[in-house]
Amino acid sequence: xxxxxxxxxxxxxxxxxxxxxxxxxxxxSVLGASANWLVVRHICGALGSDGRKDGRVSAEDGExxxxxxxxxxxxxxxxxxxxxxxxxxxxxxxxxxxxxGGGLDLxxxxxxxxxxxxxxxxxxxxxxxxxxxIPRPHPPASSLSSPTSVKQTSLPALQESRQLPSHPAVARxxxxxxxxxxxPSAPTPSTSSPSQTTGLSTLTSPDLPPTLRxxxxxxxxxxxxxxxxxxxxxxxxxxxxxxxxQDLAAMIRSLRAPPNVHSTVIVAxxxxxxxSFPFPSSPSSAASPxxxxxxxxxxxxxxxxxxxxxxxxxxxxxxxxxxxxxxxxRGGDYIRVENEDEDVEVDEKELLYYVKGDGGVSVFERGGGxxx
Amino acid sequence: MAPSNLQHRRTHNLLLISKLLxxxxxxxxxxxxxxxxxxxxxxxxxxxxxxxxAAKTRVVYVSIETLHKPNGIEIFIPVTxxxxxxxxxxxxxxxxxxxIRTLLIVDSLATLASDPAANLPAFLSSLITPTTSxxxxxxxxxxxxxxxxxxYIPLPLTLLKYLATTIFTLHxxxxxxxxxxxxxxxxxxxVFGLEEGIEGVLVGLGSNGPTGLVLEMEYRRKSGRGxxxxxxxxxxxxxxxxxxxxxxxxxxxxxxxxxxLEDHPLYRRDPEEALNAExxxxxxxxxxxxxxxxxxxxxxxxxxxxxxxxxxxxxxxGGMGGRILxxxxxxxxxDEEEDEx
Numbered sequence: 226x227x228x229x230x231x232x233x234x235x236x237x238x239x240x241x242x243x244x245x246x247x248x249x250x251x252x253x254s255v256l257g258a259s260a261n262w263l264v265v266r267h268i269c270g271a272l273g274s275d276g277r278k279d280g281r282v283s284a285e286d287g288e289x290x291x292x293x294x295x296x297x298x299x300x301x302x303x304x305x306x307x308x309x310x311x312x313x314x315x316x317x318x319x320x321x322x323x324x325x326g327g328g329l330d331l332x333x334x335x336x337x338x339x340x341x342x343x344x345x346x347x348x349x350x351x352x353x354x355x356x357x358x359i360p361r362p363h364p365p366a367s368s369l370s371s372p373t374s375v376k377q378t379s380l381p382a383l384q385e386s387r388q389l390p391s392h393p394a395v396a397r398x399x400x401x402x403x404x405x406x407x408x409p410s411a412p413t414p415s416t417s418s419p420s421q422t423t424g425l426s427t428l429t430s431p432d433l434p435p436t437l438r439x440x441x442x443x444x445x446x447x448x449x450x451x452x453x454x455x456x457x458x459x460x461x462x463x464x465x466x467x468x469x470x471q472d473l474a475a476m477i478r479s480l481r482a483p484p485n486v487h488s489t490v491i492v493a494x495x496x497x498x499x500x501s502f503p504f505p506s507s508p509s510s511a512a513s514p515x516x517x518x519x520x521x522x523x524x525x526x527x528x529x530x531x532x533x534x535x536x537x538x539x540x541x542x543x544x545x546x547x548x549x550x551x552x553x554x555r556g557g558d559y560i561r562v563e564n565e566d567e568d569v570e571v572d573e574k575e576l577l578y579y580v581k582g583d584g585g586v587s588v589f590e591r592g593g594g595x596x597x
Numbered sequence: 598m599a600p601s602n603l604q605h606r607r608t609h610n611l612l613l614i615s616k617l618l619x620x621x622x623x624x625x626x627x628x629x630x631x632x633x634x635x636x637x638x639x640x641x642x643x644x645x646x647x648x649x650x651a652a653k654t655r656v657v658y659v660s661i662e663t664l665h666k667p668n669g670i671e672i673f674i675p676v677t678x679x680x681x682x683x684x685x686x687x688x689x690x691x692x693x694x695x696x697i698r699t700l701l702i703v704d705s706l707a708t709l710a711s712d713p714a715a716n717l718p719a720f721l722s723s724l725i726t727p728t729t730s731x732x733x734x735x736x737x738x739x740x741x742x743x744x745x746x747x748x749y750i751p752l753p754l755t756l757l758k759y760l761a762t763t764i765f766t767l768h769x770x771x772x773x774x775x776x777x778x779x780x781x782x783x784x785x786x787x788v789f790g791l792e793e794g795i796e797g798v799l800v801g802l803g804s805n806g807p808t809g810l811v812l813e814m815e816y817r818r819k820s821g822r823g824x825x826x827x828x829x830x831x832x833x834x835x836x837x838x839x840x841x842x843x844x845x846x847x848x849x850x851x852x853x854x855x856x857x858l859e860d861h862p863l864y865r866r867d868p869e870e871a872l873n874a875e876x877x878x879x880x881x882x883x884x885x886x887x888x889x890x891x892x893x894x895x896x897x898x899x900x901x902x903x904x905x906x907x908x909x910x911x912x913x914x915g916g917m918g919g920r921i922l923x924x925x926x927x928x929x930x931x932d933e934e935e936d937e938x
Contacts, residue, residue, distance in 0.1 A: 247664045255797040470742065471708050475678050481664055482675075497796040501740060517740045524739050524791075525707065527634050527799055529662045537797025552798065555805040557637035557736075558662075573802055 232328050233266050233273075234588035236576055240532065240553055241270030243305060243453070244488045248531040249481065251556060253495035253523065257538040258549035260492055261314070262326055262578070262586050264455060267490050269327040271305050271453040272339065304339065305487065306449035310440055311457035312345035313492075316425060325584030335424035338448035343440055345428040345461070431466045433476045440480055451487040454480060460493050463518045470521045477526075493523045495535060530556030532571045539577070548580045551588070607857055610826040613816060614855050617763055619648050620700055625816070626725050629761035630734045631754075634790050635804045636767040638734040640832050641812070642702060645732055646670065654698045657691050659684075661705040676708070681715040685723060692729050703733040710735070710753035713745045718756050733757075738791065761817075768811040770829065771803035774863060808832060811858055827858040 233241055241263075244250060250267070254260035309319060319342065323329040334340035426443050428436055444452050459477065462468050481489050499519040501512035527533050535552045552575045559571055578588045616624045632638035646669040649656050658670040666673040672691045676684060692699050701724060709715045725731050735757060746752065751759075758764060769789070776786040788794075789801025809831040816824045831854050858864055892900070925931060 251799075253797060253799055258797065471711065474708070478664070479677065495797050495799050500791065502791040512740070512743075514743055517742055521707075521711075521739045521742065523799065524634060524736070525662075528637065528705070528736055528739070533800045535797050535799050537795065540795065552800075552802070554800040554802060555807075556800065557632075557634060557805065558639060559637070559805050560639065570807075573804075575802065 232326065232585070233269055234578075234586060236574075236588045236590070237266060237551075238270070240534065240571070241266045243271055244531060246487055247481070248488045249526065249529050249556070249558065250488070250490045251523075251526050251530040251533045252490060252492045253533065253535045254492065255494070255496045255537050258536045260534075260536045261322055262580050262584075263534060263536060263551065264309075264457065264490070264492060265319075265322050265326040265329075266586070267453075268307050268309065268323060268455065269329060271307050271488075272329065272334065304449045304451075306339045306341070306447035306452045307334075307455065308341045308343065308440065308443050308447065308452055309455040309457065310343040310345055310428075310443075310459075311455075312349065312428075312461040313458045315346050316342050316344055322584070326586065338424065338446060341424035341426070341443040341446050343426050343428060343443045345436075345457075348427055348429050349431050350465075351429055431462055431468075433462070433468055433472055436462070437476050437479060441483075444483070444486065450485055452485055454486050454489045456480075456489065456491045458492050458494060460499075460519055460522055463522055464515055470518050470525065473522060474525055491526055491530075493526065494519070495523060495537075499523075528557035531558050531560070532556055536578075546579055547577050549578060551576050551578055603859075606826075607860070610824070610828075610857065611855065613824065614812075614814065614826070614828055617814070617816065618645065618855065619652055620645075620654060620698075620730055621652075623727065623730060625763040626730050627721065627761050628730070628732045628763045628765065629757050630732065630765045630767065631737050632734060632767045633736065633738045634800050635772055636769040636810050637805050638704075638765075638767055640805075640810055641765065641767065641830065642704065642732070642734070643667070644830065645700065645702070649700045652698075654700050657688070657699055657701045659688060659701065659703045661703070661708050663704050681709065681712065681720055685720060688724055692724070692726070697728065699729040701729050701731045703731070706733050706735045706753070706757070707739045707741075710757075711741045711745045713747075717753050718760055721757075721760065763817070764815040766813040766815075768813065769801075769804050769806055770809050770811050770861075771806050772801065773811045773858070775803070777864065812855075828855050829858045829861045829864070830855050 252260045252263055252267070311319060314322075320331045323331050331340055331342070335342070423446055424443070426439055428439055430436070440454075444454065456477070459473060462473055463470065477489075477491070480486065499516060500523065501516035501520050533554050533556045535554070536549055537552070538549050539547050540550070552573075553571070554573045555571045575591070576588050577591060577593070578586055580586050616622065617628070630638045630641060632641075646656055646667065650669045655671050656669060657672045657674065658667065659674045659676060660666075661676045674684075674687055674691060679687070688701065692701060703709075706717065709717050709720065721731060721733065735754060737754070741753065772787075772789050779786045790804065791799065793801060809829055812828040812830055814824070814826050814828060816826075818824065
């Protein structure tokens with residue numbers, strides 16, 4: 226795991242290492258500044274936490290000093306599994322991104338039962354049958370998901386727009402995250418079909434109860450005792466279904482509740498058109514229900530989060546050597562841990578980052594000039 | 598304002614906040630805490646729990662946001678999706694032996710407020726008994742779904758503010774300080790978080806500071822008269838908890854921790870300066886420097902005693918030229934042979 230750790234920019238390292246138990250990290254992004262690179266670094270940080278650096282296990286004897294889960298075998302304790310649920314991207318994208326950006330081999334991790342992927346994109350609205358964790362059933366519009374590299378530039382956007390008619394009641398706006406930093410050199414779907422691996426499941430219904438079941442089943446497939454759960458923009462469900470903010474928040478709470486879910490990273494959009502501020506003081510004001518729901522959802526998450534990492538574009542316009550700004554702030558659930566070492570504290574910071582062509586990311590202070 | 602007035606207000610209001618935080622004498626049956634992303638109510642809740650534990654008050658925690666039971670909580674009620682009346686029964690049974698003093702904490706009213714079936718005011722007032730006081734948090738920056746708002750009834754927050762006997766509005770200390778620094782220079786006060794209006798910014802820098810938070814209190818007396826005050830609640834730092842724990846009277850230590858915001862060292866400077874400026878206007882008008890420009894009485898007398906050379910030159914044989922006028926002092930070593938005047 227040393228390779229994955231070295232891919233994490235040093236300035237970012239304290240923030241992406243394994244957070245304390247039961248904590249929530251909210252990652253927000255905007256249209257021009259995608260947070261996918263940050264998610265990959267979080268995955269690296271979670272998988273690469275070897276007990277030495279995660280601030281919860283003391284260095285000498287590997288004894289856990291965290292508040293609970295003190296029993297059990299130590300080897301499994303030190304291993305952390307990752308479940309990535311993505312409503313925005315498919316597995317191919319994440320596999321390529323993880324390999325390019327983080328040096329992670331998701332296939333291998335999946336075979337080791339340390340990684341599971343839940344695909345919420347490719348057949349979310351197919352409504353075929355009861356949700357089944359059958360790996361990768363092809364959506365009806367099979368030509369779209371056929372593995373040809375030609376489609377890769379705009380595959381998610383295409384699929385989203387194509388799948389709209391299957392759910393005619395919803396007027397779903399074009400979600401800003403369709404824009405991507407997708408690399409042109411992303412490898413084509415490999416010969417080893419992911420359907421042979423067990424860690425791959427697909428959401429076939431946008432309804433919350435089956436979604437909850439599928440994700441929980443995916444968590445169960447892992448062999449590790451601690452799992453970090455990644456949800457890549459569950460706010461899609463707010464926009465595309467009749468689920469209310471309360472329903473969705475309740476689902477996320479039930480996902481976070483089991484003791485084997487160590488911590489959760491949630492990605493959500495913070496684009497201005499999705500957030501209504503200042504709030505309407507009367508029901509007759511102009512904010513659309515989607516704006517209100519999205520704001521309520523994201524702000525509610527930020528209240529529960531230990532740390533909020535907001536990725537946005539550079540305020541002064543485009544720059545050749547800066548991709549954007551990441552602002553790290555303490556969330557509503559930030560607890561100053563008193564009896565542990567300093568590593569677990571969240572120092573708020575605003576950093577610039579630059580995503581290079583090869584998928585590497587440098588993170589540096591303002592004026593630091595890409596040295597990181 | 599006269600200093601004695603400030604002194605009086607300080608004494609009175611510090612007693613009041615101590616009474617409120619320690620929940621003595623059922624000081625406030627329903628305390629509403631209004632927080633935002635800039636300053637979360639969690640540190641205040643922990644302070645309440647800490648003091649309740651010290652006072653042997655039972656703490657019941659109704660959790661809508663909190664995942665795991667925080668320390669010091671006796672009964673933890675996680676809210677999943679039970680309907681309000683079921684939840685109400687659950688809470689009532691948790692608070693059941695009414696002889697025990699109970700502090701009931703609800704960590705977020707946003708979910709209940711957005712559920713029109715919940716009838717929030719009735720729900721909350723049913724929870725309050727003579728021995729149970731309610732501490733509820735409302736996130737001011739979560740918009741309510743428009744479906745739950747009726748044009749004919751007031752907003753939930755308005756109702757809650759009407760019901761509450763004490764309202765704490767929380768602010769981040771660094772933000773309050775930044776606003777004051779701007780106001781001192783007659784600049785526009787800075788805004789934070791969503792108000793910044795920068796796309797992609799959710800939380801402002803300086804939010805949820807680890808050192809402390811600012812409490813804006815509005816306390817309603819039984820007579821209906823309101824008392825307003827702003828306090829600074831310091832949070833336990835990394836070193837202090839051990840000191841507090843080893844001290845024999847931890848309760849004393851926590852009681853004295855809250856101060857008026859005006860008394861905070863970073864905030865205080867201004868009233869004193871104002872006071873100095875007032876004094877200066879009718880007094881000596883001495884500029885404020887680090888060294889003393891004044892004179893003692895002896896220095897003044899000595900200075901007046903000095904005879905300057907030109908005065909001496911004017912008396913007697915003035916205008917002769919070339920004479921040295923010099924008065925011997927005690928420190929001068931006069932040599933008869935060499936020196937001459």
